[in-house]
Amino acid sequence: MKNRYAIVLAAGRGTRMKSNLYKVLHPVVERPMVQHVVNQLQPLALEKVVTIVGFGAEAVQETLGDQSSFVVQEEQLGTGHAVQQAEDMLQHMEGTTLVVCGDTPLIEAETFQALVDHHEQTNAKATILTAQAPDPAGYGRVIRNEHNEVERIVEHKDASDAELLVSEINTGTYCFDNKALFHALQHVSNDNAQGEYYLPDVIQILKQQAETVGAYMTADFEETLGINDRVALAEAEVIMKRRINEKHMRNGVTIIDPSNTYIGMDVEIGQDVIVHPGSMIYGVTKIGENSVIGPHTEINNMNIGERVVMKQSVAMDSTIANDVHVGPYAYIRPKTNVLDHAKVGHFVEVKQSTIGEGSKIPHLSYVGDAKIGNHVNVGCGTITVNYDGREKHETIIEDGAFIGCNANLVAPITIGEDAFVAAGSTVTKDVPSEALAFGRARQANKEGYAKSLKKQDK
Numbered sequence: 001m002k003n004r005y006a007i008v009l010a011a012g013r014g015t016r017m018k019s020n021l022y023k024v025l026h027p028v029v030e031r032p033m034v035q036h037v038v039n040q041l042q043p044l045a046l047e048k049v050v051t052i053v054g055f056g057a058e059a060v061q062e063t064l065g066d067q068s069s070f071v072v073q074e075e076q077l078g079t080g081h082a083v084q085q086a087e088d089m090l091q092h093m094e095g096t097t098l099v100v101c102g103d104t105p106l107i108e109a110e111t112f113q114a115l116v117d118h119h120e121q122t123n124a125k126a127t128i129l130t131a132q133a134p135d136p137a138g139y140g141r142v143i144r145n146e147h148n149e150v151e152r153i154v155e156h157k158d159a160s161d162a163e164l165l166v167s168e169i170n171t172g173t174y175c176f177d178n179k180a181l182f183h184a185l186q187h188v189s190n191d192n193a194q195g196e197y198y199l200p201d202v203i204q205i206l207k208q209q210a211e212t213v214g215a216y217m218t219a220d221f222e223e224t225l226g227i228n229d230r231v232a233l234a235e236a237e238v239i240m241k242r243r244i245n246e247k248h249m250r251n252g253v254t255i256i257d258p259s260n261t262y263i264g265m266d267v268e269i270g271q272d273v274i275v276h277p278g279s280m281i282y283g284v285t286k287i288g289e290n291s292v293i294g295p296h297t298e299i300n301n302m303n304i305g306e307r308v309v310m311k312q313s314v315a316m317d318s319t320i321a322n323d324v325h326v327g328p329y330a331y332i333r334p335k336t337n338v339l340d341h342a343k344v345g346h347f348v349e350v351k352q353s354t355i356g357e358g359s360k361i362p363h364l365s366y367v368g369d370a371k372i373g374n375h376v377n378v379g380c381g382t383i384t385v386n387y388d389g390r391e392k393h394e395t396i397i398e399d400g401a402f403i404g405c406n407a408n409l410v411a412p413i414t415i416g417e418d419a420f421v422a423a424g425s426t427v428t429k430d431v432p433s434e435a436l437a438f439g440r441a442r443q444a445n446k447e448g449y450a451k452s453l454k455k456q457d458k
Contacts, residue, residue: 005046005050006041007051007098007100008050009083010034011052011054013056014026014103022056028227029241030265030282032063033227034064035064037101037105040108040109043109047095049068049069051070052071052073053071054072054076078190078197078199079196079197080197080199080202081196084182096175097175097177098175099173103226104227105227105236106223107129111218114218118214118216119175122212122214124211124212126175126176126214127174128171128173128215129215130168130169131171132168136166137156138156140172141159141170152200154200168217170200171218172226184209187205188205241262242258248267248275251269252272253275256274261294263281264282266283266285267282267285268285270290270306272290273293277294279293279298281293281300282301283302285303288306288307288322291305291309291310293310294312297313297314299316302315302320306322306323307322308323309325311328314330314331315330316332318333320332323340324341325344330349332350334352336353337354337355338355339355340358344361345360347364354371356373356399358374359372359373359376360377365382367382369411370394373398373399378397379406381405384411395412395415400417401418406424408427409427410427413431414430416435418433419437421438422437426440
């Protein structure tokens with residue numbers, strides 16, 4: 001196999017995005033589009049990836065890190081000029097160079113592989129990735145001769161009326177014999193409507209040198225979509241989301257309404273999971289078999305076990321074990337660990353806490369910086385008072401304890417095993433095991449007082 005290299009074109013500012021964010025860093029399903037491109041190149045076992053950067057160079061370098069080498073294109077003078085910036089790194093190398101655009105996040109590794117294989121099998125000096133466009137307006141056209149051989153590529157602004165009728169378009173992705181590429185670039189001129197050095201002119205130069213120029217047509221035009229504005233960005237998001245959802249459904253996941261379900265690239269979902277509409281599952285998330293997610297649930301960076309039911313809730317950066325019920329309208333904040341058979345009910349917020357096996361926080365409570373043992377019942381309206389204005393403090397509730405409704409547990413505090421806290425109590429001291437704690441103001445009734453208040457209202 002020949003040595004293989006790649007040049008990623010990522011220097012354009014992307015003015016049509018109308019954004020302060022550098023174009024190739026706009027995300028498609030969580031990841032910057034240029035990251036998608038580089039990720040799909042990795043299976044090709046390339047000797048070197050060179051990314052051409054310009055505007056926002058430091059941000060792109062930070063995003064890709066050691067996945068690529070970088071060259072700065074100080075002036076944006078066209079795609080041919082951009083590729084030429086990699087000359088010092090690659091011009092003397094033997095092998096195949098793949099040139100791709102950093103704003104084409106939908107091209108998959110299989111397509112890149114097929115293009116490179118076709119190029120090398122035909123011994124071409126250049127091979128163009130082409131597609132049949134339903135509406136080719138704005139794209140460079142691939143012009144073929146009477147023998148169906150690639151003759152040249154003509155940009156839309158430079159095309160004749162007859163050439164504008166051609167629907168086979170240049171996707172902006174190419175394979176080249178590396179040395180032939182850099183030799184031909186020396187002869188590219190900027191004598192065109194834009195006054196730029198076009199990379200497609202290399203095709204015509206190679207043809208004039210009687211070299212073999214081929215084309216590999218992908219069957220999926222959508223895959224080649226280039227992102228130049230927010231409309232195309234939204235289209236790419238829809239396409240990528242559909243791919244991801246279809247993959248999960250084919251792997252045994254039921255997605256009730258795929259068009260209204262959003263699943264990230266790094267999500268793993270077990271068989272027989274049901275995902276209801278309005279659910280958003282992102283980050284490095286794993287969901288075990290037979291769980292039910294949603295509707296309208298947001299999950300990010302979660303490890304969720306089997307047979308979990310989570311409805312109308314938000315959960316992030318935490319772990320939920322097996323047979324747990326969450327929601328509706330629960331909020332699981334970071335560093336929370338919910339163990340088997342526990343319940344975090346509606347309008348319950350939990351932060352940086354452990355909820356033990358079989359324990360229940362049914363509704364309307366806040367639990368922060370707490371360790372709750374097994375088979376604990378936390379009554380409605382319970383608050384772990386964890387913040388004194390300067391520091392956070394820990395609440396410990398040991399196995400089997402029962403916390404009555406509307407209790408304030410002022411941390412640091414420990415509620416002992418099988419202890420009871422009476423409803424409406426504010427508890428500021430540790431409660432021993434099997435003890436009953438209550439901290440209420442003494443009730444006093446004033447006979448007839450309510451009647452006098454009513455008279456005052458009149």
